[in-house]
Amino acid sequence: MLKIHSKSIVILNVNGEDIEVVVKPSDILLNTLRNELGLTGAKPGCENGDCGSCTVLIEGWPIKSCLMLTVEAIGKKIVTVEGLKNAPIQKAFVENWGFQCGYCTSGFLMVCHALANIHPDANDHVIEQWLQSNICRCTGYEEIKNAVKSIFLYEK
Incomplete structure (x- = not known):
């Protein structure tokens, strides 16, 4: 089991690429994508799961990234709008x-x-x-x- 301390380096699979990122246990995926990885396609809106402007795909399913901790995405395939590539x-x-x-x-x-x-x-x-x-x-x-x-x- 992965233990996350005050700040840890984790690997996220985003748009088919494994990326190292430094996160805190309380970081939400939306903020990590935008602020740490520069993927600004997922937008902050309501930040409580109502509007859907922050939706990304986790293992092919739409998830509101404002409701998911970054550490919950470790080991899962994340696709952002930047990863659609002419869908x-x-x-x-x-x-x-x-x-x-x-x-x-x-x-x-x-x-x-x-x-x-x-x-x-x-x-x-x-x-x-x-x-x-x-x-x-x-x-x-x-x-x-x-x-x-x-x-x-x-x-x-």
């Missing part, structure tokens, strides 16, 4: 106007990317359930739903 959902968001101000976009991209991978035959109900995890104050969600639906149609 179909990114193009779909552009083509369907799935964003306006852009603040929530990275979180929605991560949720929608995971949705497409986990539920490749998602129906409207499943899509709506998954989109409830994140908040957008600009779009009204129709454009985001259309982006998700377009990748399902494109891949078939």
Whole structure:
């Protein structure tokens, strides 16, 4: 069992790369990604798990990084929006106007990317359930739903 003291060097697998980082036991993953690794795609919003702007993928599942301690991510595969690298959902968001101000976009991209991978035959109900995890104050969600639906149609 790994014991974390006041500050420890740990290895995180982020976007397919093992990276050493110095963390305290109380550091949340959101802050480590942004402040220590310079990966600013995950955004601080509510910082209590409500808005989803900080969403990343842990082992392929969307997780709000403001709710996860960095030490909980040791030994797990972390993917941030910077790690998507031209995923179909990114193009779909552009083509369907799935964003306006852009603040929530990275979180929605991560949720929608995971949705497409986990539920490749998602129906409207499943899509709506998954989109409830994140908040957008600009779009009204129709454009985001259309982006998700377009990748399902494109891949078939």
